[in-house]
Amino acid sequence: MAVQLESTITCPECQYQKTEQMPEDACQFFYECEQCKTVLRPQSGDCCVYCSYGTVPCPPIQQDKSCCQ
Template identity: 55%
Template sequence: MKIELKSTITCPVCLNKKTEEMPLNSCSFMYKCEHCNTVLIPNKSDSCIFCSYGSSPCPQVQENHLGHAELQIS
């Protein structure tokens, strides 16, 4: 299986969607919606904004769920 390196973030305020590349070795703790300027922060139970608002969780979480997977950009 492969790890997704792109995720579509959906703003919970205006429902705007934007696909972003996820960093491999760090977590993203803040994201500003380009449409409504809302600053998103992760939910308390999540490690980053991709885990809270993205179509795919961050690579670190994906790797933990899949074990050692081959990294490929999809």
């Protein structure tokens, strides 16, 4: 299965959604909502904001690799 590099992040504070390009070989620990300026961080047990708030998990997780080591 091909790795998807786009994920739509939904802000838990204001529900604003934006589709973003994910890095292929790194995790994104912080993401600032464009609308309300809330800084998102991964939820407990997740490696990055895409795994917590995105429609698609980050590329390393999609490939069953350990993420952000």
